Amino acid sequence: MAVWMKSFKVGFRGLVQPLAVGLARAGIQANWLTYTGFVLNVGVALLVAEGWLTIGGALFLLVNALDFLDGAVARASGTAGGHGAFLDSVLDRYSEAVVFVGLLVWFARADDLAAMAATALALVGSFMVSYCRARAEGLGLDCEVGLLQRPERIIVLGIGMILHEYALLYVVVGLALLTNVTAAQRMRHVGRLFEERRRRG
Protein backbone atom coordinates (compact mmCIF):
# COMPACT_ATOMS: atom_id res chain seq x y z
CA MET A 1 0.00 0.00 0.00
CA ALA A 2 1.19 3.51 -0.79
CA VAL A 3 2.65 5.38 2.18
CA TRP A 4 0.26 8.35 1.90
CA MET A 5 -2.59 5.86 1.95
CA LYS A 6 -1.32 4.24 5.11
CA SER A 7 -1.09 7.50 7.06
CA PHE A 8 -4.47 8.54 5.66
CA LYS A 9 -5.92 5.26 6.92
CA VAL A 10 -4.40 5.66 10.39
CA GLY A 11 -5.71 9.24 10.65
CA PHE A 12 -9.14 8.24 9.43
CA ARG A 13 -9.30 5.35 11.87
CA GLY A 14 -8.59 7.81 14.71
CA LEU A 15 -11.46 9.98 13.48
CA VAL A 16 -14.05 7.21 13.31
CA GLN A 17 -12.96 5.56 16.57
CA PRO A 18 -15.26 7.63 18.89
CA LEU A 19 -18.19 7.09 16.50
CA ALA A 20 -17.49 3.35 16.46
CA VAL A 21 -17.39 3.18 20.26
CA GLY A 22 -20.68 5.08 20.43
CA LEU A 23 -22.36 2.75 17.94
CA ALA A 24 -21.04 -0.34 19.74
CA ARG A 25 -22.42 1.02 23.07
CA ALA A 26 -25.77 1.67 21.39
CA GLY A 27 -25.90 -2.03 20.53
CA ILE A 28 -25.36 -1.61 16.79
CA GLN A 29 -23.84 -4.82 15.40
CA ALA A 30 -20.91 -4.68 13.03
CA ASN A 31 -22.60 -7.09 10.58
CA TRP A 32 -25.58 -4.75 10.20
CA LEU A 33 -23.20 -2.04 9.07
CA THR A 34 -21.56 -4.45 6.62
CA TYR A 35 -24.95 -5.31 5.07
CA THR A 36 -26.03 -1.66 5.08
CA GLY A 37 -22.86 -0.68 3.24
CA PHE A 38 -23.64 -3.21 0.53
CA VAL A 39 -27.23 -2.00 0.15
CA LEU A 40 -26.02 1.60 -0.10
CA ASN A 41 -23.53 0.59 -2.81
CA VAL A 42 -26.40 -1.02 -4.74
CA GLY A 43 -28.11 2.39 -4.49
CA VAL A 44 -24.97 4.08 -5.83
CA ALA A 45 -24.89 1.56 -8.71
CA LEU A 46 -28.50 2.38 -9.62
CA LEU A 47 -27.75 6.12 -9.60
CA VAL A 48 -24.71 5.57 -11.80
CA ALA A 49 -26.63 3.35 -14.24
CA GLU A 50 -29.14 6.20 -14.59
CA GLY A 51 -26.35 8.64 -15.36
CA TRP A 52 -26.27 10.48 -12.00
CA LEU A 53 -22.51 10.27 -11.94
CA THR A 54 -21.50 13.30 -9.86
CA ILE A 55 -23.85 12.56 -6.98
CA GLY A 56 -23.18 8.82 -7.41
CA GLY A 57 -19.43 9.38 -7.14
CA ALA A 58 -19.78 11.56 -4.03
CA LEU A 59 -22.04 9.01 -2.34
CA PHE A 60 -19.68 6.23 -3.40
CA LEU A 61 -16.80 7.92 -1.54
CA LEU A 62 -18.97 8.58 1.52
CA VAL A 63 -20.48 5.08 1.72
CA ASN A 64 -17.13 3.39 1.32
CA ALA A 65 -15.45 5.68 3.83
CA LEU A 66 -18.04 4.44 6.32
CA ASP A 67 -16.94 0.95 5.43
CA PHE A 68 -14.18 1.46 7.99
CA LEU A 69 -16.89 1.56 10.62
CA ASP A 70 -17.91 -2.10 10.63
CA GLY A 71 -14.44 -3.33 11.57
CA ALA A 72 -14.05 -0.56 14.15
CA VAL A 73 -17.44 -1.36 15.73
CA ALA A 74 -16.56 -5.09 15.79
CA ARG A 75 -13.34 -4.30 17.64
CA ALA A 76 -15.03 -1.82 19.99
CA SER A 77 -17.77 -4.30 20.91
CA GLY A 78 -15.35 -7.24 21.16
CA THR A 79 -17.18 -9.19 18.43
CA ALA A 80 -14.38 -9.05 15.85
CA GLY A 81 -13.68 -12.47 14.39
CA GLY A 82 -13.41 -14.70 11.37
CA HIS A 83 -17.06 -14.64 10.38
CA GLY A 84 -17.26 -10.85 10.40
CA ALA A 85 -14.04 -10.65 8.41
CA PHE A 86 -15.41 -13.15 5.88
CA LEU A 87 -18.71 -11.31 5.46
CA ASP A 88 -16.93 -7.99 5.18
CA SER A 89 -14.58 -9.29 2.46
CA VAL A 90 -17.33 -10.93 0.44
CA LEU A 91 -19.66 -7.94 0.61
CA ASP A 92 -16.80 -5.55 -0.18
CA ARG A 93 -16.27 -7.49 -3.43
CA TYR A 94 -19.99 -7.40 -4.18
CA SER A 95 -20.15 -3.68 -3.40
CA GLU A 96 -17.30 -2.83 -5.72
CA ALA A 97 -18.71 -5.13 -8.41
CA VAL A 98 -22.24 -3.69 -8.44
CA VAL A 99 -20.89 -0.18 -8.88
CA PHE A 100 -18.82 -1.34 -11.86
CA VAL A 101 -21.93 -3.04 -13.28
CA GLY A 102 -23.80 0.27 -12.86
CA LEU A 103 -21.05 2.02 -14.80
CA LEU A 104 -21.15 -0.71 -17.47
CA VAL A 105 -24.86 -0.16 -17.97
CA TRP A 106 -24.37 3.58 -18.18
CA PHE A 107 -21.59 3.29 -20.77
CA ALA A 108 -23.66 0.79 -22.76
CA ARG A 109 -26.56 3.24 -22.78
CA ALA A 110 -24.17 5.95 -23.94
CA ASP A 111 -23.04 3.54 -26.70
CA ASP A 112 -19.42 3.88 -25.61
CA LEU A 113 -18.04 0.43 -26.40
CA ALA A 114 -14.44 1.28 -25.51
CA ALA A 115 -15.36 2.67 -22.08
CA MET A 116 -17.56 -0.37 -21.52
CA ALA A 117 -14.78 -2.83 -22.31
CA ALA A 118 -12.39 -0.86 -20.06
CA THR A 119 -14.95 -0.93 -17.22
CA ALA A 120 -15.35 -4.70 -17.62
CA LEU A 121 -11.57 -5.18 -17.48
CA ALA A 122 -11.34 -2.89 -14.44
CA LEU A 123 -14.03 -5.00 -12.73
CA VAL A 124 -12.09 -8.17 -13.56
CA GLY A 125 -8.77 -6.67 -12.42
CA SER A 126 -10.20 -5.39 -9.11
CA PHE A 127 -11.60 -8.83 -8.41
CA MET A 128 -8.36 -10.54 -9.29
CA VAL A 129 -6.38 -8.34 -6.89
CA SER A 130 -8.58 -9.52 -4.05
CA TYR A 131 -8.77 -13.10 -5.32
CA CYS A 132 -4.98 -13.44 -5.50
CA ARG A 133 -4.69 -12.40 -1.88
CA ALA A 134 -7.49 -14.67 -0.66
CA ARG A 135 -6.11 -17.66 -2.58
CA ALA A 136 -2.56 -17.00 -1.35
CA GLU A 137 -3.80 -16.76 2.24
CA GLY A 138 -5.58 -20.09 1.74
CA LEU A 139 -2.14 -21.52 0.95
CA GLY A 140 -0.66 -19.91 4.04
CA LEU A 141 1.04 -16.94 2.37
CA ASP A 142 0.75 -13.20 2.94
CA CYS A 143 -0.09 -11.20 -0.13
CA GLU A 144 -0.86 -7.63 0.87
CA VAL A 145 1.33 -6.12 -1.84
CA GLY A 146 0.81 -4.17 -5.03
CA LEU A 147 -0.02 -0.83 -6.49
CA LEU A 148 -3.79 -0.47 -6.39
CA GLN A 149 -5.46 -1.98 -3.37
CA ARG A 150 -9.06 -1.32 -2.52
CA PRO A 151 -8.84 2.08 -0.76
CA GLU A 152 -6.80 3.49 -3.68
CA ARG A 153 -9.25 2.04 -6.20
CA ILE A 154 -12.23 3.52 -4.36
CA ILE A 155 -10.73 7.01 -4.14
CA VAL A 156 -9.61 7.08 -7.78
CA LEU A 157 -12.94 5.74 -9.07
CA GLY A 158 -15.00 8.06 -6.84
CA ILE A 159 -13.10 11.13 -8.03
CA GLY A 160 -13.40 9.90 -11.63
CA MET A 161 -17.18 9.67 -11.28
CA ILE A 162 -17.47 13.13 -9.71
CA LEU A 163 -15.46 14.66 -12.57
CA HIS A 164 -17.05 12.32 -15.09
CA GLU A 165 -17.10 14.55 -18.15
CA TYR A 166 -13.40 15.23 -17.87
CA ALA A 167 -11.90 12.25 -16.15
CA LEU A 168 -14.01 9.10 -16.03
CA LEU A 169 -12.84 7.48 -19.26
CA TYR A 170 -9.17 7.98 -18.31
CA VAL A 171 -9.82 6.72 -14.78
CA VAL A 172 -11.54 3.59 -16.03
CA VAL A 173 -8.83 2.87 -18.60
CA GLY A 174 -6.21 3.48 -15.89
CA LEU A 175 -8.01 1.13 -13.50
CA ALA A 176 -8.35 -1.52 -16.23
CA LEU A 177 -4.60 -1.40 -16.68
CA LEU A 178 -3.36 -0.90 -13.13
CA THR A 179 -5.67 -3.35 -11.34
CA ASN A 180 -4.46 -6.10 -13.64
CA VAL A 181 -0.85 -4.97 -13.14
CA THR A 182 -1.49 -5.22 -9.38
CA ALA A 183 -2.86 -8.74 -9.81
CA ALA A 184 0.27 -9.64 -11.81
CA GLN A 185 2.44 -8.15 -9.03
CA ARG A 186 0.67 -10.40 -6.54
CA MET A 187 1.11 -13.44 -8.76
CA ARG A 188 4.83 -12.68 -9.00
CA HIS A 189 5.04 -12.10 -5.26
CA VAL A 190 3.42 -15.48 -4.57
CA GLY A 191 5.76 -17.13 -7.10
CA ARG A 192 8.74 -15.71 -5.20
CA LEU A 193 7.42 -16.85 -1.83
CA PHE A 194 6.99 -20.39 -3.16
CA GLU A 195 10.49 -20.25 -4.66
CA GLU A 196 11.90 -19.23 -1.24
CA ARG A 197 9.94 -21.94 0.49
CA ARG A 198 11.29 -24.52 -1.95
CA ARG A 199 14.90 -23.35 -1.48
CA ARG A 200 14.68 -23.56 2.29
CA GLY A 201 13.34 -27.08 1.76
Next chain:
Amino acid sequence: MAVWMKSFKVGFRGLVQPLAVGLARAGIQANWLTYTGFVLNVGVALLVAEGWLTIGGALFLLVNALDFLDGAVARASGTAGGHGAFLDSVLDRYSEAVVFVGLLVWFARADDLAAMAATALALVGSFMVSYCRARAEGLGLDCEVGLLQRPERIIVLGIGMILHEYALLYVVVGLALLTNVTAAQRMRHVGRLFEERRRRG
Protein backbone atom coordinates in the same frame (compact mmCIF):
# COMPACT_ATOMS: atom_id res chain seq x y z
CA MET B 1 -21.05 -30.72 -6.74
CA ALA B 2 -23.80 -32.56 -8.58
CA VAL B 3 -23.43 -36.35 -8.56
CA TRP B 4 -23.50 -36.70 -12.36
CA MET B 5 -20.73 -34.15 -12.50
CA LYS B 6 -18.60 -36.09 -10.08
CA SER B 7 -18.81 -39.35 -12.03
CA PHE B 8 -18.25 -37.43 -15.26
CA LYS B 9 -15.14 -35.91 -13.73
CA VAL B 10 -13.81 -39.27 -12.55
CA GLY B 11 -14.40 -40.83 -15.99
CA PHE B 12 -12.82 -37.89 -17.77
CA ARG B 13 -9.81 -38.01 -15.48
CA GLY B 14 -9.32 -41.70 -16.41
CA LEU B 15 -9.40 -40.73 -20.09
CA VAL B 16 -6.81 -37.96 -19.86
CA GLN B 17 -4.51 -39.89 -17.52
CA PRO B 18 -2.47 -41.67 -20.29
CA LEU B 19 -2.17 -38.37 -22.19
CA ALA B 20 -0.99 -36.63 -19.03
CA VAL B 21 1.63 -39.31 -18.35
CA GLY B 22 2.85 -39.02 -21.95
CA LEU B 23 3.12 -35.23 -21.72
CA ALA B 24 4.92 -35.43 -18.38
CA ARG B 25 7.44 -37.94 -19.88
CA ALA B 26 7.97 -35.62 -22.86
CA GLY B 27 9.05 -32.94 -20.38
CA ILE B 28 5.99 -30.73 -20.79
CA GLN B 29 5.53 -28.65 -17.62
CA ALA B 30 2.12 -28.32 -16.02
CA ASN B 31 2.47 -24.52 -15.74
CA TRP B 32 2.94 -24.20 -19.50
CA LEU B 33 -0.40 -25.92 -19.98
CA THR B 34 -1.99 -23.57 -17.45
CA TYR B 35 -0.72 -20.52 -19.33
CA THR B 36 -1.68 -22.04 -22.70
CA GLY B 37 -5.21 -22.65 -21.46
CA PHE B 38 -5.51 -18.98 -20.53
CA VAL B 39 -4.21 -17.79 -23.89
CA LEU B 40 -6.66 -20.10 -25.69
CA ASN B 41 -9.53 -18.70 -23.61
CA VAL B 42 -8.48 -15.20 -24.65
CA GLY B 43 -8.78 -16.47 -28.24
CA VAL B 44 -12.28 -17.80 -27.47
CA ALA B 45 -13.20 -14.41 -25.97
CA LEU B 46 -12.08 -12.62 -29.14
CA LEU B 47 -14.14 -14.98 -31.33
CA VAL B 48 -17.18 -14.45 -29.12
CA ALA B 49 -16.76 -10.65 -29.15
CA GLU B 50 -16.78 -10.83 -32.96
CA GLY B 51 -20.01 -12.84 -32.91
CA TRP B 52 -18.55 -16.28 -33.75
CA LEU B 53 -20.59 -17.86 -30.99
CA THR B 54 -21.05 -21.44 -32.21
CA ILE B 55 -17.39 -22.06 -32.93
CA GLY B 56 -16.45 -20.01 -29.85
CA GLY B 57 -18.71 -22.16 -27.66
CA ALA B 58 -17.32 -25.42 -29.06
CA LEU B 59 -13.73 -24.25 -28.56
CA PHE B 60 -14.63 -23.02 -25.09
CA LEU B 61 -15.76 -26.52 -24.10
CA LEU B 62 -12.68 -28.12 -25.67
CA VAL B 63 -10.15 -25.71 -24.18
CA ASN B 64 -11.63 -25.96 -20.70
CA ALA B 65 -11.87 -29.75 -20.89
CA LEU B 66 -8.12 -29.72 -21.46
CA ASP B 67 -7.86 -27.66 -18.29
CA PHE B 68 -7.93 -30.99 -16.46
CA LEU B 69 -4.58 -31.74 -18.05
CA ASP B 70 -2.40 -29.32 -16.11
CA GLY B 71 -3.25 -30.84 -12.75
CA ALA B 72 -2.89 -34.37 -14.15
CA VAL B 73 0.51 -33.57 -15.68
CA ALA B 74 1.65 -31.98 -12.41
CA ARG B 75 0.71 -35.14 -10.52
CA ALA B 76 2.23 -37.43 -13.16
CA SER B 77 5.53 -35.53 -13.14
CA GLY B 78 5.57 -35.17 -9.36
CA THR B 79 5.61 -31.36 -9.55
CA ALA B 80 2.14 -30.82 -8.05
CA GLY B 81 2.23 -28.22 -5.30
CA GLY B 82 0.96 -24.98 -3.91
CA HIS B 83 2.38 -22.70 -6.56
CA GLY B 84 0.87 -24.69 -9.44
CA ALA B 85 -2.46 -24.78 -7.63
CA PHE B 86 -2.32 -21.01 -7.08
CA LEU B 87 -1.48 -20.26 -10.72
CA ASP B 88 -4.16 -22.64 -11.92
CA SER B 89 -6.82 -21.02 -9.71
CA VAL B 90 -5.89 -17.48 -10.68
CA LEU B 91 -5.72 -18.21 -14.41
CA ASP B 92 -8.99 -20.19 -14.25
CA ARG B 93 -10.66 -17.05 -12.91
CA TYR B 94 -9.06 -14.92 -15.62
CA SER B 95 -10.05 -17.44 -18.30
CA GLU B 96 -13.67 -17.48 -17.26
CA ALA B 97 -13.69 -13.70 -16.90
CA VAL B 98 -12.28 -12.90 -20.35
CA VAL B 99 -14.90 -15.10 -22.01
CA PHE B 100 -17.63 -13.23 -20.14
CA VAL B 101 -16.06 -9.93 -21.22
CA GLY B 102 -16.12 -11.21 -24.83
CA LEU B 103 -19.82 -11.98 -24.44
CA LEU B 104 -20.40 -8.53 -22.89
CA VAL B 105 -18.82 -6.84 -25.89
CA TRP B 106 -20.89 -8.93 -28.28
CA PHE B 107 -24.17 -8.15 -26.49
CA ALA B 108 -23.22 -4.47 -26.36
CA ARG B 109 -22.62 -4.51 -30.11
CA ALA B 110 -25.99 -6.19 -30.57
CA ASP B 111 -27.49 -3.40 -28.42
CA ASP B 112 -29.00 -5.94 -26.05
CA LEU B 113 -28.83 -4.11 -22.73
CA ALA B 114 -30.69 -6.78 -20.74
CA ALA B 115 -28.40 -9.58 -21.93
CA MET B 116 -25.42 -7.38 -21.19
CA ALA B 117 -26.51 -6.68 -17.63
CA ALA B 118 -27.22 -10.40 -17.12
CA THR B 119 -23.74 -11.28 -18.45
CA ALA B 120 -22.14 -8.78 -16.09
CA LEU B 121 -24.04 -10.25 -13.13
CA ALA B 122 -23.07 -13.79 -14.22
CA LEU B 123 -19.43 -12.69 -14.34
CA VAL B 124 -19.74 -11.23 -10.85
CA GLY B 125 -21.56 -14.31 -9.52
CA SER B 126 -19.01 -16.74 -10.98
CA PHE B 127 -16.21 -14.76 -9.40
CA MET B 128 -17.97 -14.63 -6.05
CA VAL B 129 -18.44 -18.40 -5.97
CA SER B 130 -14.68 -18.83 -6.27
CA TYR B 131 -13.89 -15.90 -4.00
CA CYS B 132 -16.08 -17.24 -1.18
CA ARG B 133 -14.22 -20.52 -1.25
CA ALA B 134 -10.77 -18.94 -1.39
CA ARG B 135 -11.58 -16.54 1.45
CA ALA B 136 -13.08 -19.34 3.56
CA GLU B 137 -10.00 -21.49 3.01
CA GLY B 138 -7.86 -18.54 4.11
CA LEU B 139 -9.79 -18.69 7.40
CA GLY B 140 -9.23 -22.44 7.65
CA LEU B 141 -12.66 -23.61 6.47
CA ASP B 142 -13.71 -25.92 3.65
CA CYS B 143 -16.21 -24.44 1.26
CA GLU B 144 -16.63 -26.76 -1.72
CA VAL B 145 -20.42 -26.60 -1.63
CA GLY B 146 -23.15 -25.14 -3.79
CA LEU B 147 -25.13 -25.54 -6.94
CA LEU B 148 -23.02 -24.17 -9.77
CA GLN B 149 -19.33 -24.80 -9.45
CA ARG B 150 -16.93 -24.20 -12.30
CA PRO B 151 -17.35 -27.42 -14.36
CA GLU B 152 -21.14 -26.98 -14.34
CA ARG B 153 -20.82 -23.31 -15.29
CA ILE B 154 -18.45 -24.14 -18.17
CA ILE B 155 -20.71 -26.84 -19.63
CA VAL B 156 -23.88 -24.76 -19.38
CA LEU B 157 -22.24 -21.66 -20.84
CA GLY B 158 -20.52 -23.62 -23.64
CA ILE B 159 -23.78 -25.25 -24.71
CA GLY B 160 -25.52 -21.88 -24.48
CA MET B 161 -22.99 -20.34 -26.85
CA ILE B 162 -23.25 -23.22 -29.34
CA LEU B 163 -27.05 -22.88 -29.44
CA HIS B 164 -26.83 -19.10 -29.17
CA GLU B 165 -29.87 -18.11 -31.17
CA TYR B 166 -32.14 -20.31 -29.09
CA ALA B 167 -30.53 -20.55 -25.70
CA LEU B 168 -27.86 -18.01 -24.87
CA LEU B 169 -30.04 -15.32 -23.33
CA TYR B 170 -31.74 -17.86 -21.03
CA VAL B 171 -28.40 -19.44 -20.13
CA VAL B 172 -26.89 -16.09 -19.22
CA VAL B 173 -29.92 -15.04 -17.17
CA GLY B 174 -29.86 -18.46 -15.47
CA LEU B 175 -26.15 -18.11 -14.71
CA ALA B 176 -26.66 -14.55 -13.40
CA LEU B 177 -29.20 -15.94 -10.95
CA LEU B 178 -27.70 -19.30 -10.02
CA THR B 179 -24.08 -18.23 -9.63
CA ASN B 180 -25.16 -15.62 -7.11
CA VAL B 181 -27.40 -18.17 -5.38
CA THR B 182 -24.35 -20.44 -5.17
CA ALA B 183 -22.31 -17.63 -3.64
CA ALA B 184 -25.12 -17.07 -1.11
CA GLN B 185 -25.12 -20.81 -0.33
CA ARG B 186 -21.41 -20.62 0.38
CA MET B 187 -21.85 -17.55 2.58
CA ARG B 188 -24.51 -19.41 4.56
CA HIS B 189 -22.33 -22.51 4.77
CA VAL B 190 -19.45 -20.46 6.16
CA GLY B 191 -21.81 -18.76 8.62
CA ARG B 192 -22.87 -22.19 9.90
CA LEU B 193 -19.30 -23.41 10.24
CA PHE B 194 -18.42 -20.35 12.30
CA GLU B 195 -21.54 -20.87 14.42
CA GLU B 196 -20.47 -24.49 15.08
CA ARG B 197 -16.96 -23.39 15.89
CA ARG B 198 -18.30 -20.82 18.35
CA ARG B 199 -20.56 -23.38 20.06
CA ARG B 200 -17.78 -25.85 20.54
CA GLY B 201 -15.83 -22.93 22.01
